[in-house]
Amino acid sequence: MLARYRQHHPGSSIASLLFYDLIRESALLILQIFYRLKRVRVQNVPREGAVLLIANHQSFLDPPIVSSAIRHRHTDFLARGGLFKFKPFGWVISILHASPIKQGAGDAGAMKATIAKMKEGKMMLVFPEGSRTEDGEMHEFQRGIAVLLKRADCTVIPVGIEGAFDAWPRTRGIPRIFTKRIVVCFGDPIESSELMSDGTDAAIETLRNSVNVLVEEAKSLR
Secondary structure (H helix, E strand, C coil), rough: CHEEEEEEECCCCCCHHHHHHHHHHHHHHHHHHHHHCCCHHHHHCCCCCCEEEEEEECCCCHHHHHHHHHHCCCCCCEHHHHHHHHHHHHHHHHHHEEEEEEECCCCCHHHHHHHHHHHHCCCEEEECCEEEEEEEECCCCCCCCCHHHHHCCCCEEEEEEEHHHCCCCCHHHHHHCCHHHCCCECCCCEHHHHHHHHHHHHHHHHHHHHHHHHHHHHHHCC
C-alpha cells in the first residue's frame, strides 16, 4: 500500500506527499465552500505514468482548481519566476511541485525540467496560452507546447476551466468569493505520439479545439 501511495508523486518522501495532500484537501474544501467547485470526469486522469494536463488559463486560481480536483495523484506545474522571490511563498509552492519559468523568454531550462519530470512518471499541468486571459476568453496556444509533445512520451489530458475568471480576473488584486460556480472538465486521454502524427500545427489546433469544447461544456454546467 505504501508503494502505491508513493506512485502519487514518484521520488517524493512520505512527509512531502502528506504535506501536499493536506494542502490539496484544504484547497478543495475552500473551493467547494466559496465556489461550489464541480469536477467532471476526473477519472480520465491516469493513476500513474507520465501525464501532461493542458488547460485554459483564466486566473491565479487555475492551478489549485486543477490540482485539488485530482485526488488520486499529485500535479507538478510551472509558475512565473517572480512568484518565488518572496522566500516563504516560494518555499511553499516548491513543496507543492512548482517549477519557475521566465514568461515569454522561451525558458529552455524549465522545458527540460518539465520533460525530465514526466520521464520520471510525473504529471505536469501546463497553460499553453502563456498567461492569464485579460477578457475571460481563451486565446491562441503558444508553439512551445510542441516541444513537450515532441520530446515527452506521455498521455495528454485536455482540461477546460470556467468560472475562475469571474472569481479572480487579472485586473483584480484579490479574489471575489461566493461567485457563480466554478467548473473544471477533464477530456479524453490521447497519447502525445498520436497528437504529433500530423505535425506540430495540427497537434496544437487539436488541443486548442479540445480544450475549447471542454470550456463550453463547463459553461453549460454552471
